[in-house]
Structures are given as C-alpha cells and as structure tokens.
Amino acid sequence: MLFGPADPKHLHLMSFNIRMASDETRPGDSDHWPDRAPLLDALLRTEQPTLLGIQEGTFPQLPVVQRALPGHRMVGSGREGGSAGEHAAIFFDAERLHLEAWDQLWLSDTPRLVGSRTWGNQVTRILTWARFRDAVTGIVFAHVNTHFDHEVEHARVRSAGLLAGLVTSPELAELPILVTGDFNSPALSPAWQALVARGPLVDLWESADRRVTPAWGSFPDYGPPVEGAERIDWMLASPDVHAEKIGIGAVPAGRPAPSDHAPLHALIRLG
Numbered sequence: 001m002l003f004g005p006a007d008p009k010h011l012h013l014m015s016f017n018i019r020m021a022s023d024e025t026r027p028g029d030s031d032h033w034p035d036r037a038p039l040l041d042a043l044l045r046t047e048q049p050t051l052l053g054i055q056e057g058t059f060p061q062l063p064v065v066q067r068a069l070p071g072h073r074m075v076g077s078g079r080e081g082g083s084a085g086e087h088a089a090i091f092f093d094a095e096r097l098h099l100e101a102w103d104q105l106w107l108s109d110t111p112r113l114v115g116s117r118t119w120g121n122q123v124t125r126i127l128t129w130a131r132f133r134d135a136v137t138g139i140v141f142a143h144v145n146t147h148f149d150h151e152v153e154h155a156r157v158r159s160a161g162l163l164a165g166l167v168t169s170p171e172l173a174e175l176p177i178l179v180t181g182d183f184n185s186p187a188l189s190p191a192w193q194a195l196v197a198r199g200p201l202v203d204l205w206e207s208a209d210r211r212v213t214p215a216w217g218s219f220p221d222y223g224p225p226v227e228g229a230e231r232i233d234w235m236l237a238s239p240d241v242h243a244e245k246i247g248i249g250a251v252p253a254g255r256p257a258p259s260d261h262a263p264l265h266a267l268i269r270l271g
Contacts, residue, residue, distance in 0.1 A: 005048040014049035015180030017261035030222035039258035044068035052091040053145030053180035059083040075102040076128040081114040102130040107159040119155035146181040160194035179236035186230040201236040208243035216250040225250030
C-alpha cells in the first residue's frame with residue numbers, strides 16, 4: 001500500500017493506465033488480462049483512492065474497477081461513443097464527492113464530435129472532466145483525465161492546447177483543478193511545456209511537499225522499475241492545489257504487475 005484511504009482532510013488522487021484487454025494473449029503472458037484483473041482488484045481495494053482517472057479501460061474491464069471500489073461512481077464513455085473503444089473514465093467516492101457536472105471531449109478540432117481526430121493521429125483520443133463538491137470541506141473543484149496520442153507529437157501539442165483552454169475556460173477557471181493522464185511523452189516535452197512551463201498548471205511531481213518513492217519511470221512495460229526513466233504519466237494541477245505527498249507505484253522486480261504502466265498517487269489538500 002502506498003497511501004490507502006484518505007482521511008477527511010485529504011483526497012487520495014490516483015492515475016492509472018490499466019492497459020487494454022487483448023484477445024491475442026495467453027495465460028501466463030504478462031499482458032493477459034484474466035491474470036492481471038485480480039492484481040488490479042487487489043491494488044484498488046488496498047489503495048481506495050478518492051478519485052481515480054484510468055486510461056485504456058475497455059468496457060469489459062470496467063466492472064473489475066467498480067467491484068474493487070463499490071462506493072464509487074464512474075463518468076466517461078468509450079472514445080468511439082457509448083461503450084465502444086477505450087475509456088478515460090473518472091471513478092469517484094460518491095459519498096464524499098457530489099458530482100455537479102461532467103463532459104467528455106474528443107482531442108480534435110471538433111471536440112464535441114464523437115470519434116473525431118484531425119491532428120494526424122490514427123487513434124481517437126479523448127479527455128473526460130468532472131466538477132465536484134467535496135461534502136467534507138464544501139470546496140468545489142474539477143478533475144480532468146486524459147490520454148494523449150502515442151505517435152504524433154503535433155497531436156499531443158494540440159491536445160495540450162485544448163486541455164489548457166478547458167481549464168482556463170469560464171466553466172472551470174475559478175476552480176481548483178486536478179489533471180491526470182497518460183500523456184505519452186516525458187516531462188519537459190513540448191506538450192508538458194505547453195501545459196506547465198508556458199501553461200496554467202503545475203506538475204505535482206515537482207511541487208509536492210514530499211516524494212514517497214524514487215523517480216521511477218511510469219512505463220516499465222512489465223519489467224523491473226527503473227529510477228530516472230521517462231515519466232510519461234503525469235499529475236498536474238492549478239497552482240492553488242497543495243499536494244502533501246506523491247509517489248509512483250512501481251511493482252518490484254519479480255512480481256507480476258496489473259499493467260504495463262505504473263500508477264501515480266498523490267495526497268491532496270484542497271483547502
């Protein structure tokens with residue numbers, strides 16, 4: 001366990017690319033979803049994040065997350081519409097957090113057109129956002145969860161511009177903002193620069209009071225964790241968000257992993 005359930009003064013924020021289920025694997029393969037599903041279940045039951053942003057979750061995988069977090073609700077749909085395609089869903093503690101609004105945008109020039117892609121990427125990409133009122137503190141805040149393209153840097157930079165525009169829009173600009181995602185590029189990349197160095201957000205890995213793990217790479221690909229490897233999964237936030245602790249939940253060498261990515265965790269105090 002890295003953090004476990006949050007106390008009433010904090011939110012446990014978690015981001016995890018859970019790796020899509022593939023029909024091309026066999027039992028015993030590192031990537032075989034039926035072998036990975038119990039590992040994901042055990043991790044989530046132990047950590048009990050207040051907020052969880054997943055990437056790559058396909059519709060048949062979502063019940064595993066929901067069973068592990070029975071008090072949580074989900075917002076988000078498939079990137080091809082409805083249940084089709086991968087989800088960038090947000091799961092939230094429904095007793096603690098009251099959902100006020102949510103939406104999903106496609107990372108393209110036509111962000112409300114289901115399945116659209118216009119920036120040279122061959123894979124449809126999305127973001128999901130939700131606005132919550134914290135029942136403990138009364139604070140209203142927003143969570144954005146996304147998955148950028150893995151091949152086209154131009155698409156990642158344009159996606160960063162769309163995300164920056166969302167968090168500075170009248171709908172969200174006055175709120176504390178939490179951002180989770182698989183950005184498919186390392187910190188200091190052009191997309192990171194657009195969101196952090198020249199943008200409206202801070203990188204919680206840099207701004208948190210304390211790092212509770214080494215700087216593991218966030219994509220070990222079922223291999224051993226490597227300190228100093230690329231961190232392509234990020235947790236970002238508006239400058240008014242205070243992260244007391246942050247960590248990368250890499251699986252020790254020799255143990256099976258629930259995904260080819262490592263999850264990120266942060267302990268957040270909003271007010």
